[in-house]
Amino acid sequence: MIMRDRFATVTSELLDNDPRVSLVLADISADRFAESQHQHPDRVINVGIREQALIGTAAGMAHSGLRPYAHSYAPFLVERPFEQLKLDLGHQDLGAVLVSIGASYDASDVGYTHHAPGDIALLDTLPEWTVHVPGHPDEVEAFLRAASQTDERVYVRLSENANATAHHRPDGGFQVLRQGTGPTVVAVGPMLDRVLAATAGLDVTVLYASTVRPFDGETLRFVLAEPAVVLVEPYLRGTSAPEVARALTDIPHRQLALGVPPHTARFYGRPRDHDAAYGLDVAGIRARITAFSPTDDHERYATHVTG
Numbered sequence: 001m002i003m004r005d006r007f008a009t010v011t012s013e014l015l016d017n018d019p020r021v022s023l024v025l026a027d028i029s030a031d032r033f034a035e036s037q038h039q040h041p042d043r044v045i046n047v048g049i050r051e052q053a054l055i056g057t058a059a060g061m062a063h064s065g066l067r068p069y070a071h072s073y074a075p076f077l078v079e080r081p082f083e084q085l086k087l088d089l090g091h092q093d094l095g096a097v098l099v100s101i102g103a104s105y106d107a108s109d110v111g112y113t114h115h116a117p118g119d120i121a122l123l124d125t126l127p128e129w130t131v132h133v134p135g136h137p138d139e140v141e142a143f144l145r146a147a148s149q150t151d152e153r154v155y156v157r158l159s160e161n162a163n164a165t166a167h168h169r170p171d172g173g174f175q176v177l178r179q180g181t182g183p184t185v186v187a188v189g190p191m192l193d194r195v196l197a198a199t200a201g202l203d204v205t206v207l208y209a210s211t212v213r214p215f216d217g218e219t220l221r222f223v224l225a226e227p228a229v230v231l232v233e234p235y236l237r238g239t240s241a242p243e244v245a246r247a248l249t250d251i252p253h254r255q256l257a258l259g260v261p262p263h264t265a266r267f268y269g270r271p272r273d274h275d276a277a278y279g280l281d282v283a284g285i286r287a288r289i290t291a292f293s294p295t296d297d298h299e300r301y302a303t304h305v306t307g
Helices: 002-017 030-039 051-063 074-079 082-091 119-123 137-147 189-198 217-223 241-247 271-277 282-292 297-306
Strands: 021-025 044-046 067-073 096-101 129-132 153-157 175-178 184-188 205-209 211-213 228-236 254-260
Touching: 002 021, 002 030, 002 067, 002 096, 002 137, 021 030, 021 051, 030 044, 051 067, 051 074, 051 082, 051 096, 067 074, 067 137, 074 082, 074 096, 074 119, 096 137, 119 129, 119 153, 119 211, 119 228, 129 137, 137 153, 175 189, 184 189, 184 217, 189 205, 189 228, 189 282, 205 217, 217 241, 228 241, 228 282, 241 254, 254 282
Parallel strands: 021 044, 021 067, 067 096, 096 153, 129 153, 184 205, 184 228, 228 254
Antiparallel strands: 129 211, 175 205
């Protein structure tokens, strides 16, 4: 809940200090904005459990000159009102800030209705979205404040998982946290601490990505030692694989995509149970990266030629 709390605190402050900022809710987190709704009834609107109206209202606010923030669980913010994202925002070239909770399966105790591992892949079908996947509450705050100063379409994907330290670059680029001569591992948002633990003692480069769209292919190319990339994403596996391919289009390379499978398991469990089932815990990540990394020069050469 730490990222969600920071979202409520920062957005409430923005509402108090910036008359352009507005907020649209669909019941979710309404209790956290009760005071803001009382203070700014014309700019804090709760449409109830009507997600299509959530996005339509945000678009109307943007059309009138406001900077709307829209909030709900990821499947109710991206998947259910997708047509409104495509038409009301995209087709009309209007901006809004979507802030989701639930991530891929943070709300695993309430079942598959609240899972949304495909949210970013779905947004990838629409033009000109900036996508942030913060791994720390300080990053959440930075992204929310920066978004208030633009009119872009921005998606901020919150999670109940958080890294111990904030690492993001203000310009949205990837940050180099470890350098080696083997594969480059791109750790997205809250996956970073797990990746650092999983790669301890391995000869790899680790990049941290908290902004994934636009994808920082320039930094990836700059640090690439061996032409091999491992993506570790907390959503649908392979979501950013096309971005890696575009960044390295002139370089023969190998890719390993780690993430959530196309259909999550048919059990409730805790989020960490799902992580273990999909190989997204420390042990699973290490095993896949170790198997992907050649162990000697002959194997390294053979893998590049045939892989």
